[in-house]
Amino acid sequence: MTQQITPTGPAIKAGPAGGAGTAGVAAAAGLGEDPLRIAGTAYASRLLVGTGKFASHELMRASLVASGADIVTIALRRVDLSRAGEGDVLDFVPAGMTLLPNTSGAVDAAEALRLARLGRAATGTALVKLEVTPDPRTLAPDPIETLRAAELMVADGFTVLPYCSADPVLARRLEEAGCATVMPLGSWIGSNRGLRTRDAIEAIVETAGVPVVVDAGLGAPSDAAEAMEIGADAVLVNTAIAISADPVTMARAFALATTAGRLGYLAGRARPGSATAAAASSPLTGFLGALADGGAGGTAGSDAVSSGTVGSGTVSSGVGGGA
Numbered sequence: 001m002t003q004q005i006t007p008t009g010p011a012i013k014a015g016p017a018g019g020a021g022t023a024g025v026a027a028a029a030g031l032g033e034d035p036l037r038i039a040g041t042a043y044a045s046r047l048l049v050g051t052g053k054f055a056s057h058e059l060m061r062a063s064l065v066a067s068g069a070d071i072v073t074i075a076l077r078r079v080d081l082s083r084a085g086e087g088d089v090l091d092f093v094p095a096g097m098t099l100l101p102n103t104s105g106a107v108d109a110a111e112a113l114r115l116a117r118l119g120r121a122a123t124g125t126a127l128v129k130l131e132v133t134p135d136p137r138t139l140a141p142d143p144i145e146t147l148r149a150a151e152l153m154v155a156d157g158f159t160v161l162p163y164c165s166a167d168p169v170l171a172r173r174l175e176e177a178g179c180a181t182v183m184p185l186g187s188w189i190g191s192n193r194g195l196r197t198r199d200a201i202e203a204i205v206e207t208a209g210v211p212v213v214v215d216a217g218l219g220a221p222s223d224a225a226e227a228m229e230i231g232a233d234a235v236l237v238n239t240a241i242a243i244s245a246d247p248v249t250m251a252r253a254f255a256l257a258t259t260a261g262r263l264g265y266l267a268g269r270a271r272p273g274s275a276t277a278a279a280a281s282s283p284l285t286g287f288l289g290a291l292a293d294g295g296a297g298g299t300a301g302s303d304a305v306s307s308g309t310v311g312s313g314t315v316s317s318g319v320g321g322g323a
């Protein structure tokens with residue numbers, strides 16, 4: 001069962017075939033109270049998934065279920081907008097998932113808007129993942145046309161989630177234009193090269209007032225964890241799941257990694273220390289000496305003693321423990 005917490009707002013239900021779904025990993029990890037909020041709707045899962053490149057619709061469906069995702073993006077160009085035929089890809093999106101139609105293939109703002117309007121008419125959702133990628137080599141988002149399209153779409157009543165360059169200035173402009181998220185790229189779509197834009201993503205995260213969803217290029221679960229650890233609100237993954245040897249297991253792995261990264265971020269990660277010097281994990285001075293002064297005795301290596309605290313709890317460590 002997917003874990004959309006507030007099944008109201010702009011989200012629509014997809015997939016007449018329905019499905020058992022899977023307990024959202026995020027919910028299972030106790031993150032039900034830490035939902036991802038997009039345009040007033042809360043979602044338990046912070047992993048968004050794409051639907052391209054799967055070997056079959058059935059495998060796609062099983063992978064979506066395994067991902068625990070609440071939001072699934074689908075290229076409007078792939079959808080039979082007339083809904084005339086049987087077995088359209090939409091029929092394999094598990095019930096309960098929120099459809100996020102995308103304008104993949106659009107080369108300018110006008111085309112993106114046209115696609116988005118067709119999609120809204122066919123699916124009933126005002127949510128749109130804006131993609132304007134005129135360069136067939138890199139599929140890099142066109143920042144100028146993306147901003148232009150975002151302004152047009154917002155004015156037309158869409159809830160706009162734009163795929164964009166990892167550029168803090170552009171991200172701010174998209175937010176000012178009324179976008180519901182920003183979705184900076186980790187690396188080129190389908191490249192599986194991971195978080196090549198890490199520094200820029202960190203800069204975006206620092207100032208963004210809308211959710212930051214790292215989209216594209218995340219090639220391994222650890223890439224998703226890294227993006228979440230630096231404060232991204234969510235990640236979107238397609239290729240790395242779809243073309244893996246076992247997409248269902250990989251979907252699950254990305255779900256776990258996304259949750260792990262989020263927990264790491266919430267826990268407040270330790271800052272990296274010196275590159276040239278260690279910092280002992282256990283005190284090296286004033287420890288055994290204090291015991292001797294207090295007359296507690298104890299030869300190193302004999303009794304277990306209490307040492308220090310971790311968080312709020314006292315932990316026990318054997319005397320003579322190293323760094």
Ligand SMILES: CC(=O)[C@@H](O)[C@H](O)COP(=O)(O)O
Pocket residue numbers: 049050051052073102129163188189190191192215216217218236237238239240
């Ligand atoms: C599916 C989608 O919306 C794209 O933005 C993109 O395909 C995701 O990137 P990867 O395929 O690299 O995960």
